[in-house]
Amino acid sequence: MKMSKQFLFTLMTTILLIAMLAACGEQSAQPTPQAEPVQEEPAPEEAVGAEEAAPAEEESSEAGEEIIIQHWYHQYGEDGTFEAAQRYAAEYSEQTPGVTVEVNWVPGDYFAALNAALLTEGGPDVFELQTADIARVKAGQLEPLDSLFEGVQDDFNATALSRVTVDGKIYGVPMIIDPQLVFYRKSALEEAGIEPPQTMDELIAAAAALDTGRVKGLYLGNDLGSASYLLYMSTFAAGTTMLDGNTVAFNTDQNIKMWQKKQELAQSGNLLVGAPTEWWDPSALVDGLAHMQYIGLWATPGMLAAMGDDLGVMPWPAVDDSAQPAVFIGGWNQSINANSPHKQAAMDYVKWLWIENTDIQQDWNLSYGFHVPPRKSAATSADPLKSGPAAEVLQLMDEYGATPSVLWTGAMDSAYIDAHSEVLLNGADPTEMLNQAQTAVQAELDSLLNQ
Amino acid sequence: MAVQNSTYDTANLAQKKNRARRDALSFWIFVGPLVIGLMLFVYIPIVWGFILSFFEARNTVSPTQYVGLTNYIELFKDPRFFDSLVMIIAYSIFIVPVTFALSLGLALLVNSVSRGQGFFRTTFFIPVACSYVIASVVWKMSLFNGLPSGFANNILWWVFGANPVAWINTTDPPLYWIVLVTVRLWLQTGFYMIIFLAGLQEIPHSLYEAAAVDGAERGWKTFRYITFPLLRNTSISVLLLLFIEAVQAFDEFRNILGGGGGTSIAGGTQILARPPLVYLYNVAFQDQNYGRGAAGAFIIAALIVLVTVLQGRILGFGKREY
Numbered sequence: 071m072k073m074s075k076q077f078l079f080t081l082m083t084t085i086l087l088i089a090m091l092a093a094c095g096e097q098s099a100q101p102t103p104q105a106e107p108v109q110e111e112p113a114p115e116e117a118v119g120a121e122e123a124a125p126a127e128e129e130s131s132e133a134g135e136e137i138i139i140q141h142w143y144h145q146y147g148e149d150g151t152f153e154a155a156q157r158y159a160a161e162y163s164e165q166t167p168g169v170t171v172e173v174n175w176v177p178g179d180y181f182a183a184l185n186a187a188l189l190t191e192g193g194p195d196v197f198e199l200q201t202a203d204i205a206r207v208k209a210g211q212l213e214p215l216d217s218l219f220e221g222v223q224d225d226f227n228a229t230a231l232s233r234v235t236v237d238g239k240i241y242g243v244p245m246i247i248d249p250q251l252v253f254y255r256k257s258a259l260e261e262a263g264i265e266p267p268q269t270m271d272e273l274i275a276a277a278a279a280l281d282t283g284r285v286k287g288l289y290l291g292n293d294l295g296s297a298s299y300l301l302y303m304s305t306f307a308a309g310t311t312m313l314d315g316n317t318v319a320f321n322t323d324q325n326i327k328m329w330q331k332k333q334e335l336a337q338s339g340n341l342l343v344g345a346p347t348e349w350w351d352p353s354a355l356v357d358g359l360a361h362m363q364y365i366g367l368w369a370t371p372g373m374l375a376a377m378g379d380d381l382g383v384m385p386w387p388a389v390d391d392s393a394q395p396a397v398f399i400g401g402w403n404q405s406i407n408a409n410s411p412h413k414q415a416a417m418d419y420v421k422w423l424w425i426e427n428t429d430i431q432q433d434w435n436l437s438y439g440f441h442v443p444p445r446k447s448a449a450t451s452a453d454p455l456k457s458g459p460a461a462e463v464l465q466l467m468d469e470y471g472a473t474p475s476v477l478w479t480g481a482m483d484s485a486y487i488d489a490h491s492e493v494l495l496n497g498a499d500p501t502e503m504l505n506q507a508q509t510a511v512q513a514e515l516d517s518l519l520n521q
Numbered sequence: 522m523a524v525q526n527s528t529y530d531t532a533n534l535a536q537k538k539n540r541a542r543r544d545a546l547s548f549w550i551f552v553g554p555l556v557i558g559l560m561l562f563v564y565i566p567i568v569w570g571f572i573l574s575f576f577e578a579r580n581t582v583s584p585t586q587y588v589g590l591t592n593y594i595e596l597f598k599d600p601r602f603f604d605s606l607v608m609i610i611a612y613s614i615f616i617v618p619v620t621f622a623l624s625l626g627l628a629l630l631v632n633s634v635s636r637g638q639g640f641f642r643t644t645f646f647i648p649v650a651c652s653y654v655i656a657s658v659v660w661k662m663s664l665f666n667g668l669p670s671g672f673a674n675n676i677l678w679w680v681f682g683a684n685p686v687a688w689i690n691t692t693d694p695p696l697y698w699i700v701l702v703t704v705r706l707w708l709q710t711g712f713y714m715i716i717f718l719a720g721l722q723e724i725p726h727s728l729y730e731a732a733a734v735d736g737a738e739r740g741w742k743t744f745r746y747i748t749f750p751l752l753r754n755t756s757i758s759v760l761l762l763l764f765i766e767a768v769q770a771f772d773e774f775r776n777i778l779g780g781g782g783g784t785s786i787a788g789g790t791q792i793l794a795r796p797p798l799v800y801l802y803n804v805a806f807q808d809q810n811y812g813r814g815a816a817g818a819f820i821i822a823a824l825i826v827l828v829t830v831l832q833g834r835i836l837g838f839g840k841r842e843y
Binding site: 078083086089143181182185186188189205206208209211292296297318343345346354367430479480481484485486487490491492494495496497510513517 | 601779
């Protein structure tokens with residue numbers, strides 16, 4: 071009895087130790103594109119001190135030693151994007167001895183994962199951002215990339231560059247431009263005898279006229295259009311921007327009116343709710359759940375394939391005749407981690423991929439979804455963008471396109487979006503909510519600029 | 522004789538010392554990993570977070586810029602945090618009695634079953650083992666989705682002949698509460714039922730027999746005068762646990778109503794019912810304001826401690842029952 075007890079004891083101890091070692095081991099990035107992102111939620115206290123299971127990097131910047139560059143992308147919706155990203159990485163790794171690029175495809179909440187990783191030393195070397203906002207620059211997370219743009223800066227779309235330029239320095243390479251507008255089914259509008267709406271009143275009337283009960287008039291997302299980009303777009307369409315230098319600019323009578331109109335739209339019952347996918351997926355329009363949908367250029371291939379000539383596009387209507395309609399110019403940029411141990415190698419990689427290699431840029435922008443290549447030369451020579459709704463989008467983008475300033479941070483977003491959601495979803499008073507948002511955003515801006 | 526004895530004693534003593542050392546070693550081998558884990562993932566982050574809450578920490582978790590109580594004061598002035606506090610208190614006032622009554626009822630029913638008690642106990646307890654995230658996703662995507670094919674909408678159609686309803690996105694009436702409350706009840710009731718069952722089984726049968734002799738049959742009378750009073754300590758512990766779990770609500774709200782605004786592309790439905798922990802999670806991870814997020818977490822912790830202590834005092838937790 072004594073012997074077997076000891077044996078059991080030793081065995082259990084060994085198993086425990088092996089289990090501990092296995093748990094502390096490396097995790098290889100084997101992402102599988104998921105249909106629905108499932109979000110994990112550690113409590114705030116836990117994550118503050120949590121360790122990141124960062125893939126092991128052979129930390130050495132000596133020539134001749136193997137350098138591994140971690141490249142993070144968010145999960146793109148279009149098929150084939152993951153394989154393409156890996157292909158580019160493999161191509162570069164092959165032609166560059168001593169450097170291997172590893173692609174990490176992050177499903178679900180990309181920014182939560184990215185933000186957490188950037189706090190540690192094991193963060194990615196190259197990653198995507200939508201804007202190089204000033205908070206990140208001040209925290210020293212982004213490497214200035216001006217040297218990569220020598221000689222080619224003029225070829226880049228000015229609005230796209232403005233999203234990554236802080237204090238005159240460039241902190242990201244624009245990779246794709248995503249204009250967002252409202253797409254609609256032409257035949258439905260013709261049947262109802264209405265023109266594409268130019269003002270908010272016309273939009274409300276159009277949504278009502280197009281609501282047949284079985285098919286709703288307009289789809290803005292299951293949250294009735296509370297998401298950020300539509301909010302920016304409607305702010306521009308109210309004739310104002312969000313920030314003017316270092317003061318809040320969005321609390322104007324016109325914007326109050328715009329929020330009132332949007333509240334009216336949200337409460338009208340003509341908006342589609344409970345759709346199986348969100349606004350960035352064209353199925354609501356394509357499957358005939360709604361006649362108009364807020365979505366971006368990226369979904370155009372699928373929409374064209376399903377609707378052909380029946381696809382129309384228009385900018386977000388102006389608040390009234392005194393303002394202009396708006397098109398939101400979004401997009402993704404590639405930035406380099408200022409704390410990366412392989413900065414030079416990463417910069418060479420990014421330069422090869424996103425500045426020099428125009429074939430890859432066109433492939434990435436046009437072969438899977440439709441995005442506008444940030445380089446003007448690539449955009450004008452791109453065949454898919456020369457005709458049909460895509461060409462119209464480019465034209466509208468040039469005429470009405472706008473984007474927030476780089477002073478606009480995630481914290482200001484939260485305050486602005488929350489106030490807006492209260493108005494749309496909880497029926498709050500737009501004046502009161504805009505005042506509340508102004509206070510919160512101004513406080514954020516002040517503390518940011520005083521740092 | 523004496524020499525032999527002392528040799529025997531020395532040998533015995535040495536053996537005992539070895540034994541004690543081995544016991545201590547085995548204790549630490551088994552408890553060690555747990556203690557290390559607790560230190561690394563619970564205690565150190567708590568202390569770190571507490572220190573961080575007194576610093577201005579944006580986009581970083583290193584305390585560099587001391588600001589004293591600013592984070593706490595700003596949070597108290599923040600209308601969104603205030604809204605979330607009001608919401609969670611109202612939510613607790615509703616959910617705690619409901620879960621209490623439901624789990625007590627279930628425990629009484631299961632206790633009264635003569636055969637197959639183990640089966641029923643297990644059945645009601647299994648949901649407790651299910652992850653909150655998985656249950657929330659199933660509730661959102663499958664049971665209460667807005668499509669005609671969703672489970673709840675199917676019931677609406679076949680039983681009431683009503684059109685499909687967007688359960689999560691309808692604000693008037695606020696149907697999303699049905700989704701949120703049912704998922705929590707499904708996940709939690711089994712656990713408290715087990716606690717009540719344990720409490721019920723400690724009540725001596727002789728009391729019921731004496732009551733029967735006096736003419737009181739099993740039913741409301743015995744429940745009111747025998748069962749419930751003798752469950753006092755159990756009830757108080759259950760109430761304490763329920764309140765703590767209610768104030769810490771996070772998983773189902775975030776997974777059913779969405780991750781929220783900020784530059785994430787998720788939607789704004791989060792605002793419909795946002796508990797403090799969800800708001801603080803946004804503050805810390807989307808707004809990247811870790812100092813303020815940490816401060817908020819400690820405000821919530823203080824709230825829980827305060828209510829727990831008050832509850833204990835008022836309800837007399839720990840006093841002997843008879």
